[in-house]
Amino acid sequence: MPWQEIEGHDAVVEQFRRALERGRMASSFLFVGPSGIGKRTFALALARTLLCQTRPESAMDPCGRCESCVQVTAGTHPDLLQVAKPKDKSFLPLELLIGDKEHRMREGLCHDIGLKPYMAGRRVAIIDDADYLNAEGANSLLKTLEEPPPRSVLILVGTSPARQLPTIRSRCQLIRFQPLPEPIVARLLLTQGHASDAAEAARLAAHAEGSPERALELADPALWEFREKLLADLAAPSLDGLRVASAVSAFVDEAGRDAPPRRARLRLIVGFAAEFYRRWLLVREGAEPPSDATLARAIRQAVNGPVRTEGSIAACAERCLDALEQIDRNANQTTLIECWIDDLDRAAGGDF
Structure with a gap:
């Protein structure tokens, strides 16, 4: 049975189990891996382990019933600090880390983690969306990472070490989470009611890149219809850039008025390309x-179309990867789409 019902990360569980058994667990961690594979869920399960009142942390088996475990699950434990990027922000606000201008280092996560534990023997802090730390936010964490308070644990949850400043990477123990195997993704989709049958679950899992979150984003039938048209356009002898860019923009806008679902849809489209x-x-x-x-x-x-050099195809692939990074940096949607499609058109002709 998977640890704390977390699928696919047994190697990471054993890594922490050995460290706790030896009493040599680090204070600061950087969890990296694809989005939606359970890193934040693992961090919360680890918090339950460290804060449980009835079982030793070295057992890696929190009871799930004591006051601490219940409060961690509910997100109300006074010794568990959680910070995440607000949906309407491009970066993690500095105020969440060190307080506003009037209360610098008297509020915020870096202050609170240094307080004496209220209920447990530790304080645990989880920074979700750590990919969205800007330089100022990352620098504000350096002292806490370099001189962690006694019996504190700080976990940064992101997708790639490259998204962090070298000063952050060097002060954290890197924990790599692997994409989930396709059978696990398919089983999760079925058991959680996100796929109507095994065939649909397998199809979504095959394109999910090991992430149930991505699989859910792929569940929209309209997305697959658009994918078929997009691939036909990209494979055509010549790319009608204006028409394709307009079609992509219109389809992205159909995701709604809020920016996050539009960005998520655009990421899928660029990923298809x-x-x-x-x-x-x-x-x-x-x-x-x-x-x-x-x-x-x-x-x-x-x-079977016009001869394309390997270099031009590789340039198109590289341009798609650049576009994915630009989406994550919240680039203007219209400009991004137009430039991306225009560059694909130029690269196809060997001009990029």
């Missing part, structure tokens, strides 16, 4: 066509 160019390169090198019928048809159309 990146997958197309990557698999096209592999097929050129002799790999078998993908089992995905829509993707295989688009690649076949591209291969």
Whole structure:
């Protein structure tokens, strides 16, 4: 049975179990891995382990019933501090870390983690969305990371070490979470009622890149219809940039007025394009066509079209990766889409 019902991260569980058994657990951690694979859930389960009132932390088996465990689950434990990026902000506000201008270092996470524990023998702080620490926010954490308060644990949850300043990386123990295997993603989708049958669960899991969160984003049938049209456009002998950019913008806008769902949809669209160019390169090198019928048809159309150099296809793939980074940096949607499609058009002609 998986630890605390967390699937796919047994190696990380054992890593912490050994450290706690030896009494040599670090104070600061950087959890990295794809979005939506359970890093924050793991951090909360670890907090339950460290704050449980009835079982020793070295057992890695919190009771789940004591006052501390119940409060951690509810997010109300006084010794558990949690910080996350507000939906309407591009970065983690500095005030959440060190207080506002009138209360610098008298409020905020860096102050609160140094207070004496109220109920347990430790204080645990979790910074979700650590990818969105700007330079000022990251620098405000350095003293806390360099001189952690006694019996404190600080966990930063992000996606990649590259998203953090070197000064943050060097002060944290890096914990890598791997993408979940497809069978686990498919089983989670079925058991949680997010897929109507095993076939749909398998299809979503195959494109989810090990992330149930991404699988849920892919569950919209309209997304797959748009993907088919997009891949046909990308595989065409020439790219009608203005029309494609307009179609992408309109489809992204259909996700709603709020920026987060629009960004999530745009990430999926750009990801579809990146997958197309990557698999096209592999097929050129002799790999078998993908089992995905829509993707295989688009690649076949591209291969039978005008000759494209390996360099131009690779440039298109690279430009898609750049676009994904720009989405994460909250670049202007209209400008991003227009420039991305224009650059794909130029790269296809060898001009990029």
